[in-house]
Amino acid sequence: xxxxxxxxxxxxxxxxxxxxxxxxxxxxxxxxxxxxxxxxxxxxxxxxxxxxxxxxxxxxxxxxxxxxxxxxxxxxxxxxxxxxxxxxxxxxxxxxxxxxxxxxxxxxxxxxx
Amino acid sequence: xxxxxxxxxxxxxxxxxxxxxxxxxxxxxxxxxxxxxxxxxxxxxxxxxxxxxxxxxxxxxxxxxxxxxxxxxxxxxxxxxxxxxxxxxxxxxxxxxxxxxxxxxxxxxx
Numbered sequence: 650x651x652x653x654x655x656x657x658x659x660x661x662x663x664x665x666x667x668x669x670x671x672x673x674x675x676x677x678x679x680x681x682x683x684x685x686x687x688x689x690x691x692x693x694x695x696x697x698x699x700x701x702x703x704x705x706x707x708x709x710x711x712x713x714x715x716x717x718x719x720x721x722x723x724x725x726x727x728x729x730x731x732x733x734x735x736x737x738x739x740x741x742x743x744x745x746x747x748x749x750x751x752x753x754x755x756x757x758x759x760x761x762x
Numbered sequence: 763x764x765x766x767x768x769x770x771x772x773x774x775x776x777x778x779x780x781x782x783x784x785x786x787x788x789x790x791x792x793x794x795x796x797x798x799x800x801x802x803x804x805x806x807x808x809x810x811x812x813x814x815x816x817x818x819x820x821x822x823x824x825x826x827x828x829x830x831x832x833x834x835x836x837x838x839x840x841x842x843x844x845x846x847x848x849x850x851x852x853x854x855x856x857x858x859x860x861x862x863x864x865x866x867x868x869x870x871x872x
Contacts, residue, residue, distance in 0.1 A: 692862045749854040753805040
């Protein structure tokens with residue numbers, strides 16, 4: 650079974666803090682994704698990576714950056730957290746050998762106060 | 763912008779009935795289609811994938827795809843209270859990314 654893990658289930662940070670969210674997958678998947686999910690807005694893609702050190706912007710990259718130094722790990726960075734970044738953050742991975750189905754981690758509910 | 767639209771919910775069905783969920787997509791080049799189930803406060807879980815026209819059955823779930831009509835559906839037979847969740851339709855056009863619908867919330871009442 651594919652396993653995607655995220656570093657925290659719940660996180661509370663203060664405005665202006667630098668926040669790191671980490672995601673690890675154990676299936677040797679090439680592709681990794683970061684989404685945020687908000688009521689009424691659905692899943693929105695922040696960034697994705699199709700290889701180590703490669704990244705592409707998704708639909709809402711502003712205020713975020715990412716890092717992929719190892720194939721199994723994909724980090725999302727909030728350089729200076731703001732209250733409008735309070736959300737559920739979901740990491741997913743997929744294989745280029747498959748049919749693009751994505752497998753999600755458990756999510757991190759981030760609250761910025 | 764590739765659009766995926768799902769029928770607006772919430773959908774309430776009695777236990778044992780069939781729940782029917784619909785999804786349309788705008789990109790005619792789409793190749794892969796997925797249904798995810800998401801329980802409240804949890805992450806999406808892949809429950810069905812379909813790639814060619816027709817029906818695909820897996821237990822109580824049946825996915826139906828009609829590429830000419832750009833339409834994909836999910837039927838849940840013998841609905842159980844444990845099927846109460848939000849169901850997300852996702853579509854891929856072979857560029858690694860998935861486009862997700864907004865989801866349809868299903869409530870199975872006992």
